[in-house]
Amino acid sequence: MHSIRELAGVEDQHTLTAALKGFYEMRDWPF
């Protein structure tokens, strides 16, 4: 990264947001 203009995936923004939401809500993790 670090160019003045970069490229990312549209769908990745949705999947990352969904993954972070799932992380926030996850309760049953043993460690």
Place this chain on the structure above:
Amino acid sequence: MAKSIAPLLEFLDASPTPFHAVANVAARLRAAGYAAVDEGARWDEALPDKCYFTRNGSSLVAVALSPDRPPAEHGFRLVGGHTDSPCLRVKPNAITHNNGYAKLAVEVYGGALLNPWFDRGLGLAGRVTLQTAAGAIENRLINIDKPLAFIPSLAIHLDRDANENRSINKQKELPAVLCRVTKKAPDFERVLRAQLARQYRRLAVKTILAFELCLYDCQAAEVVGLKSEFIASARLDNLLSCHAGMEALLAARAKNNHILVLNDHEEVGSASASGADGPFLHSILMRLCGGEAPLAGALSRSMLVSADNAHGVHPNYAHKHEPNHQPLLNDGPVIKVNSNQRYATNSETAALFRQVCERAGLPFQTIVVRSDMACGSTIGPITAAASASEPPTSASRNSACTQSANSPAWKTNTR
């Protein structure tokens, strides 16, 4: 263009500096019912379940507590990102001139790829600290959203080796052209005063005391590609993660104690009062827990996802990637692994993030840098180390476990 990507594009365009990014996140949080809390307010005052703190106007910690989950017993779920991006920052004595041209003197902030800053319209934005006519000292954000500056390349006729051996002298070749000078150079303070008058009609400025201003690319964020599947924009690193973290926080059900931490100064090492290597997050968590002992208990039950960008494999430079780890755009979040702790991922946290993705039906990818190349880093290891509870030997299990989850993105140019 998919409708749901529009808020991200608007956020990217409206956040040319860390100050603007924090102001925009804060506005979104307030609209969702989060209360702004002054970090200097009395610690014995009860905090709302949903609130946020800012420091330096460029870092933010948002908090959403679950009423039935005391932090000391249940810990926190934290998502972290950074608000800053490499750029050109204006020097305090801003105007320089020679050969009939006035220029803006700049210094490079962070590890910027410099060639792409040439030959495009550059706007100017940031924070101005001023004294009002009434004597008050205030900060105001400004954004001159028009191409007022330009760094022209030297013509190929005057540099025949430009395509083979171009190097950039940061002092001599980066000052941005503002205008012709016929009689005297422009007064930069007058430029700032005029912009302040445009944005804040009732503001009476006595003295401009100081500023932190950045040049930025005026070209708006856009969806590109034959199938409209890519986003092209400035500051994707790391406003993508800031936006995703904010939306996730607002959408998450109150099953845990949720924290969103967005730090400034990641691109210059994070060692500052508002950076991830500073005391900001620790101070807020201490306040939420009510002391060192309950904080230690909370941290032993906490996890943090450090959300930053991963390098998607560039089809013209695929050899720069480790052959078995080549993330693709739109193939899902990337778990970043580095055994030398440039990323804080370990087997437990990688497994956790994998479980999160699988339960949500999401794809995921993994990246490791080539063994013969240096690895980048981000706030994950720094935040984990800075938040570690005593004893330090227990940091891998009994303090904030850290995970890197990232959207892959290409550099438009390699470095």
